[in-house]
Amino acid sequence: MTPEEIAGLLGDGGPFSGLPGFAAREPQQRMAAAVADAYEREAALVVEAGTGTGKTYAYLVPALLSGKRTLVSTGTRTLQDQLFHRDLPRVRDALRAPARVALLKGRANYLCLYRMKRARGLPALRWAWDRLRAIEDWARRTDAGELAELGPVIGEAREDDGLVRQITSTADNCLGSRCDDFEQCFVARARRNAQAADLVVVNHHLLLADFVLKDQGFGQILSGSDAIIIDEAHQLPELAAEFFGRRVSTRQLQELARDVQAEAQLQPDLSALVEAAQVFSGDVTRFEQLFAGLPQRQPLTAFLADDERRRVAEQVGDSLAGLRQMLSPLEERDAEFAAALERAVGLLERWTHVLREPPPPAEAEAAALHEVRWVEALIRGGSVNATPIEVADDFQRMRETYPGTWLFTSATLAVGEDFGHFSRALGLDDAQTLRLDSPFDYARQARLYLPSGLPEPNDPRYPLAVAAAAQPVIEAAGGGAFVLCTSHRALRQIAERLRAQLKLRVLVQGDDSRSALLDAFAEDGNAVLVGTSSFWEGVDVKGSALRCVIIDRLPFAAPGDPVFEAKLDAIRRRGGTPFFDLQLPEAIVMLRQGAGRLIRDPSDRGLLMLCDPRISSKAYGRRVLASLPRMPVLRELDAVREFLSTL
Structure with a gap:
């Protein structure tokens, strides 16, 4: 099929038109055509697809119809599960594609049979023997051996759980093919399934580890791949630096x-x-x-x-x-x-x-x-x-080792119309770029509020001033608000003040797990959630439960981080300008991630409140505003109250 024919499958009257909630979207069709063309040419493609574009379907349709072995990498385990268990079956069924698919996670997600048996003999684990017995019973019944199946027996804090560390393997302590349980090994089985599949869903950590570590005893998942799709690609440069170091x-x-x-x-x-x-x-x-x-x-x-x-x-x-x-x-x-x-x-x-x-x-x-x-x-x-300090050469070597189609996509890759910040970081000088605006009607669905009278963000009183400015907005909205902070210090001060002043339920990062807080927020419908970086992206709350997103300040990287300071110094040595070459572009990408929490559906409506006075007082503020979806700007509290009264 031609790229145009593949795009047509996502149009009115196509095989997806009968799916609940599906609507033909021109940006989605343009992306699908571009991806199909990249498959034909075995080329590199960078696509920024605004919220609501439907980028997952836009790359899955050409991938499943290409006849080529594809690796899809997502940012988190949660997104992996969503893609594999929800999106992929729907697309495959609609296309009636016979492609074999597999889900593969890092080894820490699977039970290690050898270490489970060994754990029974460790006196230090006596406190966990009841849980260990439950795990041993489950091990006799499970096919995949994925710890997520155990639910509350494991819980969410896996990395900090002494029992979990004893019953899972790492790249360091795995015995590989020398292990007596290798034939029954859940990790080895999952990798064998992945090697036999036409489309494999992994995450960025596993993708990079597979290239860098080349675990002995297991086949490389990258080997034999014709195409690599990187979703949530904005996360990749920072993660690559970790793995290439x-x-x-x-x-x-x-x-x-x-x-x-x-x-x-x-x-x-x-x-x-x-x-x-x-x-x-x-x-x-x-x-x-x-x-x-x-x-x-x-x-x-x-x-x-x-x-x-x-x-x-x-x-x-x-x-x-x-x-x-x-x-x-x-x-x-x-x-x-x-x-x-x-x-x-x-x-x-x-x-x-x-x-x-x-x-x-x-x-x-x-x-x-x-x-x-x-x-x-x-x-x-x-x-x-x-x-x-830079990973472009290492990442180019990775692409050269596994040539073929490479797709990089996210809702936030460009600064304005410019992809240079992202492309330079990964050495993607040869990549074609495509920027697709969100199909949502932000002019109708949203408003941007820029409050006046706030002190400069470096003023010690700033967090409390933000809380004071946010309080009447939250009250006018009746709750349903995210308050996104750029530091834990600001989070503590803002959360304490809001809890003291508001009669609404205020949920605070650290009080419970991330998923539990999000569930409580959505179920309440009128709650306030105060969080830092982990709530700026990967959070999808549709409907009226989230109708207000408040951001305390522009998310510039905190000074003093040795890696970031080294990057700034390298730019100076090259004769560049650290602020405009790195600090501002990274802050804009992060701001766009946070702002993207507000409108998640064509029926959503809400208010985005940016508290940082530099947006109005500094020349670069125009560049910041130009990077956001176009929506009416409000500067008076009365106008904010009037808009919120219509929600």
Whole structure:
């Protein structure tokens, strides 16, 4: 079929016209035609598709009809599930396409049979034996082994759950094909299904990890793909920097020490290895303690300026090297020791790379243009990191390794009409671009309120001034409001003031899980939800439950982050302007994500309130406003009340 014929399938009278809620949309048809053309030419295409375009159908239709093996990558597990369990079946059924499809998530989402059996013998897990028995019973019945099937037995806080960490594998501790349970392994089974499918749904973390880590014992999911579709592509540059860099956390080091000690204790001739693992664990514990009270992120040089931190870091490296040396002759003894040796080798390589001595002054300036080394304080302990400042070359190498069609799409990729900020970050100079406005009638459905009289955002009184300006707006709306904050400090102050002043239900990020807060908000219908970054995107509340979105200030990146500061410095070295080349474009993209929470359906109506006075007082404010959907601007509270009275 030609691109035009494929676009016609999404028109009136096509196979989708009978689906509930479906309406022919010209932007959707244009996108479908462009995607089909990219499939024909095996080209790269970047598409910004405004909210309501229907981009998922616009790329699934040509993908399923192409006859080519396609990998679709989404931003989160939630979006993966939505695409695979809702959108994909509808499109496949409407087209009567016989394509084989598969869903593949990261290994942390699947039960590890080997580690589940091992967990039964760990005295430290006695507190969780009732849950473990329930998991063992489920393991005998499940086909997919996906932990989400367990519901409340697992809960949402998987990463912080001690039991879950013991019954799942990581790229570090997986035994791969050496495992006794490899044939029954849920991860291996899911990957085999993916390799046999015509269309596979993954997420960005898995996509990048598959290329960078190349897990041994499992086939690469990218191999054999003819087309890669990246949905929510605005997230990709930052995630790619994480994966193309190096990182070692104190948790990884402690887990290595624990696993080596547990295995060595089972064999009477390895008491020296038990002792070495204990010594290593003690060194890591001392290193963990050095993160207490530190800023969340800081440059490695600042962290190691303290003699004690430098000394303990060197001791951790020495004891890790000693542990690796003791594991080396045990590689052939069993799979556990072979895997532990691989982990020790990999961790030591990354540790040595990050903590190596600074280069000579003549080389330091050139090195600074490529990589930034930094540390991060975590809930317990921390991590050491080496992150590339730019990922364009690495990502181009990924595309060259897996040539074919590459589609990048999101509701927020351009700044105005310009895709340069996104394309440069990933080295997409050869990509065709297409920008499609939302089909929603913002002039009818929405209003933008720019309040006056607020202090400058750097004024300590600013969060309370925002709360005071938001209160009458929320009261006039009768609730149904998101208050999106750019910092946790602002969140605490604004939430406290609104709770004291409003008679409505005020939900606050941190009081419960993200999904529980969103469910409570939607069910209430008149609640107020105060949140930070995790609520700015990936949130879809249709209908009157959300009729007001209030944003406290322009979401410029917080100063002091070592990775961001290194990017700014690299721009200066090139002779660029950091504010206009990076800070403003990134703030605009994030602002558009937050503003996009308001209108999610053709019948939605609502008010967007931007509190930052710089939008009106600074010259760049015009650029900010031009990036938003065109809607009438209100500057007086009475006009706001009048509009809200019509909702």
